[in-house]
Amino acid sequence: MFLSRLLDPVKTAAREAGAELWRLYQSGDFQQQQKADLSPVTSADLAANRIIINHLSELTPNIPIISEESHLVPLAQRQDWPRYWLIDPMDGTQEFVARSGDFAVSVALVEYGWPALGVIYWPKEDIMYYASRGNGAFKQQRNLINRMKVNHHQAGDTLKIAISRRQPLQPIVDLLHSTEHVEYIALGSCSLKSCLVAEGKADCYMRLGPTGEWDTGAVHVIVEEAGGKILDSEFTALSYNQRDTLANPDFMVMGQASIPWQQLVKSRPTQRNLTA
Missing domain, CATH: 3.40.190.80 (D-Maltodextrin-Binding Protein; domain 2)
Incomplete structure (x- = not known):
């Protein structure tokens, strides 16, 4: 029940962050920098990060958040957390900069060391992938929702x-x-x-x-x-x-x-x- 109650608000957060990414992508109104590991980060990453953190902080104020674009809490302080949010506000920053459109918002809830809820939103295609532990995985494109299953591969298939x-x-x-x-x-x-x-x-x-x-x-x-x-x-x-x-x-x-x-x-x- 706990996971079920969280799913729709998390999908909303991912969709809003994705809408902001798409707006900035289309307008070109963003700045690009390099992080210490030489990977790119843009002002769009940071804008999506703020949107998701604001949503999650209001939804579950007692659950801590780990994000690629936020300061990382030392292991000694977080290793005993029973649950936490784990987010990538824009997975595929290089694709965003390269103008391919293949970037997505990623939000997970980790419980006792294992992912229990996950939402991926692809703004370009308006596709939401989501799942919660024990409840199946789904793909939603606009109003069409389908349960997902891995390919039924047989010997000799490509x-x-x-x-x-x-x-x-x-x-x-x-x-x-x-x-x-x-x-x-x-x-x-x-x-x-x-x-x-x-x-x-x-x-x-x-x-x-x-x-x-x-x-x-x-x-x-x-x-x-x-x-x-x-x-x-x-x-x-x-x-x-x-x-x-x-x-x-x-x-x-x-x-x-x-x-x-x-x-x-x-x-x-x-x-x-x-x-x-």
Whole structure:
């Protein structure tokens, strides 16, 4: 009941933040800077961040918030939090700047170390992906709502792999035991590629390179409720709120559980990206 009561207000917050991102995207009225890790941040990220934090602070004043665009509370102060909000006000800032439209708002609630509620809003397509633990995953486009399930992949079917528009393909190819019967689907935004797996349009998404826990929090519950998994490059579960930097290891978003993933994708030692 607690999660159910939160879902609609969180969707509203994500939609309002997305509307502001879309307004700034269309007008071009934003400023761009570089963060310490050389990744881009814009005034649009910060505007969306304020909108979401204002909504969540009013909705649940006693639940703390972690955001990519806010000061990170030291681990010693947050490691015992029973629950907290985990947000990325704009996942896909590079796509925003590059004018592809492939950027999204991401909001998750983490309970006792595991994502319990997730909302992803894609302003360009007016698509909302959302899930709460035990209640299924859904895609809403305007007034049409469909329950999501990962693709029913059968032996011999083409394996559809979501890839980044802006990263080289070869490192992904090198992770595959075979490149026969493989199709690559390019899209921006880490969360949107993960949602491709959740809605069955891709079978897998392999992420190499820096990400933070805010990049996976919301999609983690969405993918799992759709029947998939998110695992690191050694096929072990991701963890939340256990590191100083909240940096993720390389990870894989995998669809149908019956696919022999370890026969298709090479395992390799997990590398923590400490600057994410």
